[in-house]
Amino acid sequence: MNDYKLEEDPVTKERTFKRFAPRKGDKIYQEFKQLYFYSDAYRPLKFACETIIEEYEDEIFSLIAQETHYLADKLCSEKSDLCETSANHTEL
Template identity: 55%
Template sequence: MILLYIGLLMVAFLSSHVEGKRDAVLYCGACRALVDELQYEIRKVNPKKTIDVGSFRISPDGTQGKSKVPLATSELYLTEVLEDICEKMNDYGLHVDPKTREKSYKRFAPRDGEGIGSIDFNNFQFNPDDSNSLKFACERVIEEHEDEIFSLITHEADGLTDKLCTEKSGLCKEVLHHEL
């Protein structure tokens, strides 16, 4: 009985320390990168493309409750995009502002048809563990805030990054507080 009690105490102790405090820069960066990638994928879809959504049940008057919504903001399309979006976190790296020393995650890899531009790679800290951590954080953001993501996108919210990453999830509140 005592061994069971000690075992339970150890599990409780370890689980409280394993979760720990989230890295604010990492989770804020993951959220911002997620929104950036989502918006990029949405912009690629022809805005005139629509998809039928609604109930397949027939109402008493013989009609079905179906409607057309833009494909890019449909739950079907967004679910498909969200399945693979965190793989794109490999295109982001930890960036340290040379003047303020503030850390944030920024995209360094060009997208299809884009040039490298004026990216100063000297300000990035490339570490393979960072992209794995960012990918994991991205997956957690989706897991914990999927409903908010769908809601904000389907209601065409302006300022999606701030609404999701600061207002709804609170992931960037601490980072913004430090930047002020």
């Protein structure tokens, strides 16, 4: 969760979490991991994730028990209705 930061659109005031850290397969990953970041800025994201998991706990376990394919899409779009329909939910 430390790989994300909370940004606010200056016009719409909409707040979103954006990933700023590279992924393991990225070329600069090894260099990036040598840096140390400590911030309480990730706490809103952690709280949001924990809240979503608590609220949809039964649905999550149900989908896992069914060995559902495309689990991220089902959780994000169908079960929680938190995301627009998309086949590209790689962040979950």
